């Protein structure tokens with residue numbers, strides 16, 4: 269993370285200072301003044317309440333593992349809740365964390381809207397909030413300290429640009445179907461937008477069907493089956509994540525078509541199973557989205573707990589993969 273790296277190094281002195289305060293226990297004391305001792309029995313550990321979206325995809329599993337491992341490594345006490353892809357569960361978990369007076373709250377909002385009230389409650393309780401992975405659409409940016417995650421519009425755009433390049437000599441219509449992520453989620457909204465903007469460069473490229481598969485394999489399979497039944501000519505599938513693409517593979521094969529040849533498949537994430545499908549020639553292109561946010565999240569939790577300023581937006585660095593690049597990268601893939 270180039271940007272982040274610079275920011276962090278500029279803040280080297282403040283970090284050292286904060287570490288010193290923590291070592292002497294001063295930070296923990298001043299925090300309990302504001303009612304944020306986290307109910308941890310006063311052992312001075314920062315308590316982080318984290319509300320996870322769910323366990324809908326390989327990406328999510330890798331993200332959860334990264335957060336749990338990084339908390340343990342950073343000596344942060346993690347309270348973890350799986351919201352099973354329901355906003356109401358996330359709101360409940362955040363309210364619980366407020367009641368328990370945790371030191372810091374972090375969450376990955378399942379959808380973009382509807383967070384202002386609960387975020388205001390956290391702010392009034394003096395508990396800093398960090399958004400990870402997905403954004404909220406709140407106009408009041410003071411409701412959270414920072415947003416750590418990918419640029420989803422860019423992922424959609426890179427996917428679309430690759431397709432424009434591949435189809436530049438096409439003389440007739442290229443029919444695209446789109447498997448969207450969870451309705452109302454930032455990655456679904458943004459990947460759709462970025463992709464649509466990029467493919468507008470070639471009027472032959474047309475999205476003939478677009479529907480949510482909820483970021484799951486089962487959803488991807490089911491919706492792809494419908495697409496295949498309703499549309500005799502599908503040239504391209506753009507799936508907002510690997511898992512939906514992997515589910516769609518089953519539907520495509522069952523329909524007697526060859527994935528990666530009869531239908532060009534573009535996905536987002538680059539988790540191991542997706543990269544394997546790409547290396548095997550079943551997928552054609554993946555825009556990477558890194559789930560390994562844990563270490564940066566813990567670093568930020570320490571900083572906001574110490575009252576340090578942090579950049580309002582921290583972007584994850586990512587790349588893209590063709591089939592050849594996937595073959596090369598696969599042996600060293602961590603997730």
Ligand code: GYE
Nearest residue numbers: 324325327401455483509
């Ligand atoms: O792409 C998808 C997951 O929010 C970036 O959520 C994340 C997305 C990821 O279910 O696989």
